[in-house]
Amino acid sequence: MNTINICLCNLPSRSQNFNSQHLVRDNYRGNIEVLCKEGRLKEALAVLHQMHHQCITVDSETYCFLLRGCAKSETLPQGKHLHSHIIKHGFEHDIFVGNNLVSYYAKCGTMVNACKVFDRIPQRNTVSWTAIITGFTRNGNAREALKLFDKMQAEGVKPNQFTLATIVKACGSAEALEQGKGVHNYIIENGFELDAVVRSSLLHMYVKCGRIEDAHNMFDKMSERNVIAWNAMIAGHAQHGDLKEALRLFHEMPAPDVVSWTSIIAGYAQNCYGEEALNFFNQMRKTNLKPDGFIMASVFSVCANLAAMELGKQFHAYAIGSGFELDVVVGSSLVGMYAKSGNLEDACQVFDNMSRRNVVSWNSIIIGCAQHGQGKKALQLFEKMVQDGMKANAVSFVGVLSACSHAGLVDEGCHYFDSMACNHGIMPDISHYTCMIDLLGRAGCLDEAEKLINEMLVEPDVSIWGALLGACRIHGNMELAIYAAEHLLDMEVNDAGIYVLLANIYAAAGRWEDVAKVRKLMKDRGVKKPPACSWIEVKDKIHAFVVGEDSHPQREEIYKLLGSLSRQMKAAGYVPDKNFALHDVEDEQKEFSLSHHSEKLAIAFGILNTIPGTTIRVVKNLRVCGDCHTAIKFISDIVKRKIVVRDANRFHHFEGGQCSCGDYW
């Protein structure tokens, strides 16, 4: 209440007897304007109540200030309350108030309410139309925005530069290039092409429609380029994977702002250059620019992919310390960060504490549970999401089906697969079929898996045959494996994982000639097996290991520890499974290369460099090998540590000689 006293301090005292009503009202209005502009909405609303209390007439301009204040902070309950005030005092049909109500509801994402108000405005003008069109564009319904634009013109209302900028944006979002070009012509014919905002929107539209060259031509011809135009170009190139050009523009532009940095960081992140992305972020922190939610969401996503939890935690603390609210996007990225770093508990905690959740937030936690083998929990969350009225999307079902697959929940998986189209109106795409082949195949229902492939309405692709091949590997079905392999080899696959899987199947059967054939094929086709790599975060630093690592400073200690562990493991009954060593060499040598797989090196490093009892979290870029899986179970028991391994597919929590996947992966 102190603050209100402060803002009212310049009011004339009641004893001053000159034209006080008007002056008092003007002062109140002025105070409300300032408070709303400063985002101090609660205080502004308190002033409004004070006005009512003192029976001072509120004018439409004051309501407009308040509505814009509500829109700014996207506070739905307060705005609704204000709306009822407005109706009560007969201002709903005022065009200024009506227009502001439309933008307020649009900003809060409730387009139903926005439309209701819009329909009731008696003489809609350009601003009214622009407000509703902007609402649909912002809320992801560009098609509806484009329809309304046509309707607006049909009713004889002329667009201005604001309408045009928005409608160009809508064309970009809907990737409606032809319509966008049409609007571009209109812009030229009506003399709007010099408007900076309209031009930036056009750049963005061409970028979004994949016409980066057209955008670049426009950009090159611009005599004055503002920061928005530069950023649109940087983001355009970055999103199309041309990081070199994005970076060139970034260095060339006069004064990069937070958005420029975000475009670069997100670009590197999305193209799998996580460490570089983090380097850029650290560089930015040395400038005066303040990070915001946008940039943090990208940073958390990078940490998730690197499983850099300690670093991510620090950034989390930094984000809280910087004082900005964790919005729905940042929250979802944090959930992913904790889950992908192997810490499902913290992921759940962040999720539970989110004040708002969207479908991506739910998907993040469902997928998190799925990857940790917590199938039942994933399904419970999915049910809760549906109960809460959130509409599932295709990604939600990838989460649900992979949860069933990792947990061996065959009946449940089939049930959800059937319910996709029936109850949720989502047609299964190839990724859902892949989950199903995986689910059936792992569970040993190879015939059903094959049947499903034959029944599919879509053409089976590499991932489908790969899933079947993987299942054949688990269940030792050589005949079906070869059938799948034939399809795969016809497909000019460039995923080395498939060739490795195939070679492993042949190796397991001792068919070394076929192994050699697969290898030759890989060589002829120029497919390179990415080196197996595992990494571990110790004291905020990421340490990466590759097979047969021999340059590490702690090399001697690591190998010594592995030797000693190997002896203890054998004493406890471990037998090396040489089927997983992809070399046709003497047994002894095979055993040597097995004992130096990257995941073992990283684990040994972790044991040496962390306090006894600490959980060891390791990430591997490929699937964990079967022999290592067995060995790690023994190791977890010998060193009395929890060991969490994230491989290319899922998490394995090793403890006391057991793995959470129940050897089912």
Added chain:
DNA sequence: GTAGGGTTAG
């Protein structure tokens, strides 16, 4: 009333 950057899977 308007422009540029963010989160989920495979």
